[in-house]
Amino acid sequence: MRSAVLVFPGINRERDMARTLKIVSGNETAMVWHADTALPAGTDLVVIPGGFSYGDYLRCGAIAARSPIMDAVRAHAAKGGLVLGVCNGFQILCESGLLPGVLMRNQQLKFICRDVYLRVERSDTPFTRGYNAGQVIRVPVAHGEGNYIADGETIARLESEGRVLFRYASPDGIIDPDWNHNGAINAIAGILNARGNVLGMMPHPENHVERIIGSTDGRGLFAGLVQHFDKAA
């Protein structure tokens, strides 16, 4: 799997993401500067990592979504290439129009960093094939603006098309407001685009891939992607 991690000024989880991709796939990852206009040839997976692009001084992700490199990302997605956006990356994908909806401030109006439980809704996607449907995984969140919302029609479509891949849940997989730390509608933690090749999610699976550092629950996402491309190759 050849992956490229985008680096915008103010992005700060690019090293975490590159290390995880290396650990799971065994391959080095290309770091791609925001001002570049092309992805490295042969890129399989584009990752937009977490952070505070441009300080998030405007709406989160709004400036990054208009960076030169994003045209190349749109073209990659239009060809069916896979794109993963985590945290600020999810916000950037929403701002760039690759995903619907928006991430508002957390319901409690505070930044929250803690482990949360996610229910994996489907396992038949390249992003979740490393998990079983209904499986509950524990991964961390670290954000102030992760409260997903979209208009009613969009939400209905996301739900009916099975495009919600991850939901905040209790450790037993029950959807419950007490376990939805940011107040996202329908406890949405991660969604797919209509074509199924662009995933945005708030939690950080890349920070839970080693037993000694938290847990290995985030590994399945990356291992699944590696399998996906191995099979394709």
Place this chain on the structure above:
Amino acid sequence: MLRNEPKITPELVAEHGLKPDEYQRILELIGREPTLTELGIFSAMWNEHCSYKSSKVHLRTLPTQAPWVIQGPGENAGVIDIGDGLAVVFKMESHNHPSYIEPYQGATTGVGGILRDVFTMGARPIACLNALSFGDPSHPKTRHLVSGVVAGIGGYGNSFGVPTVGGQTRFHTRYDGNNLVNAMAVGLARSDSIFYAAASGVGMPIVYLGSKTGRDGIHGASMASAEFGADAEEKRPTVQVGDPFAEKLLLEACLEIMQKDCVIAIQDMGAAGLTCSAVEMGAKGDLGVTLDLDRVPTRETGMSAYEMMLSESQERMLMVLKPEKEKEAEDIFRKWGLDFAIVGETTPSKRFVIRHGGEVMADLPIKELGDEAPVYNRPFVESPKLPVIKPGDVKAPMSAADALLKLVGTPDLCCKRWVWEQYDHIILGNTVQRPGGDAAVVRVEEGPKGLAMTTDVTPRYCEADPFEGGKQAVAEAYRNLSAVGALPLALTDNLNFGNPEKPDIMGQFVGCVRGIAEACKALDFPVVSGNVSLYNETNGRAILPTPTIGGVGLLADFTRSVTLAFKNEGDVIALVGATAGWLGQSLYLRDICGREEGAPPPVDLAAERRHGEAVRELIAAQRINAAHDISDGGLLVALAEMAMASGRGARLDADTGAMPPPAFWFGEDQARYVVTIPPAQADDVLARLRAREVVVRTLGTVTGTALVIAGETPLPVARLQAAFEGWLPAYMAGPAT
């Protein structure tokens, strides 16, 4: 010839915080009346914050050497060697006063400043910690201050991209008008590429990097604007505004040009910005510095030389570049979208010359600006000794179980999750032990080494007996690190006190420093950096003496660190260290009996060292599976914390003997740990400890889901957790005042 406008009057001198005899000294040094810009420069260099004039003679007594110390106090941060070609760079600094005036921005700029101190030396920051002291929870400003300070610390560190992994939060009425925000940063560098402030070589370009200079933070900004010039400038707030985004860019750009070998010397612009950084670079390198202020990037027009020299705008650096690397360095800064301007050069004259608008605005001897700052050996009186409270002097108003339930829900002992969940404590992917334990543990690169870090001090002990309190602060940091299995290597100190011109306050300072020095010596735990914050007083009332200690320790193998949580049903619980039942200045006496009294527990440094070594050895040999330092609240609180961290209970059948139960369970005797041992190993571990002359006894067994104290009603761990977790969120959800 320098133009002297306006004329320097005694009032102007006083407004700059300079005493008449200090001004006399300036006149003698330069042989003429200073310009306003020069007066501003002197006031910036000779104030307490920059010159350490009241503390210097005492700070010199602190042990700062060890074979593993690469750089002690005097640079931007301390540096220690951890082997494998790696060095740890760290320091702690206060931002107390600004955080009281404007808690969010005050706290952010505190974090920003300490991060710059660390990456200025060539280190990538890998962790932040803090120590926060707030006023009484019932004080009308406290909730607002907690909320703003915590959001500010998180707002900066989270965006910058460094995990905030540990700290302390306390409440006491003596901080009502004067909260403390002490921020610590830890970075990792190659030990052969540390960068220093001393300039070298004549005619080298001095480069200004980072954000533009504005009028924020100017000393004396409240002075009548007529004295600065005729323009009717609006008054600006004096608290600086932090920009973590700019700082993240500055970090990446600085590390990149350091790696490309462009840098001769580098200094961050902190307090007194351009003045302090330029003087330090020149004075340390025995060189003069000439600055041309017309080239300084400014945020607004019409800034005077005075304003530029005293601005404390954030996220700025000064650097002496290798001339042949100028272009390369500039390209890197441009790539990161940062200002880059050559604003001056080094000279052979040893003079500090400021030009602005074609005029010389200042021409001062550079060495004297720093070296000839006044040094005071201020008079002091030792704090009176307080009576020792004997175990039998304290009557228990309630059962031990009830007292425990109450204590874990008090502001000082309750869980600080509400605070540290607002800090990203996992970014960078190396946080092995998160906040909530004795010390945080962070993996070093890909391992196997790990670093442990902690901040600690017990101000009520320091107030009751500065010498013992100073010792205790160091000893507790040492214990925190030992409890996770790390060898304590070095510390940074952040000494927060009241007005040093009062002999009793000066006595607290001197006593605490003596205690710190004694403990550092006995524990081989040198001071490598630090900061002094004096004049923390409001309406004549000083804060509790608060010498915060930030300790750093090394684990040979991070996978072998232990946490405080109970691990397995049936594990044997043992108490390491002797129990005399010391209740003077204990939280039990204060929060259960309503008495803030007595002498604090004495610290036996030989025992601290012996016990610390023994615990570390057991952890490294994987003979114990949990360890916890006993501190605030005493033994039973420590046990409850181990239970709450795991959800497991314990049967505590220890015979308290002749000692009254409150003294046994809640005494705050020092040099003690609770450890748990797998049952099959228990006899061997106890024998090993006794062979090392370590006092040890068993207390009971890990079992069930309640704490069962012999003769008392069982206390479900869930009930303890509810009390422990409940107080702070409930308090913060209270009405805004």
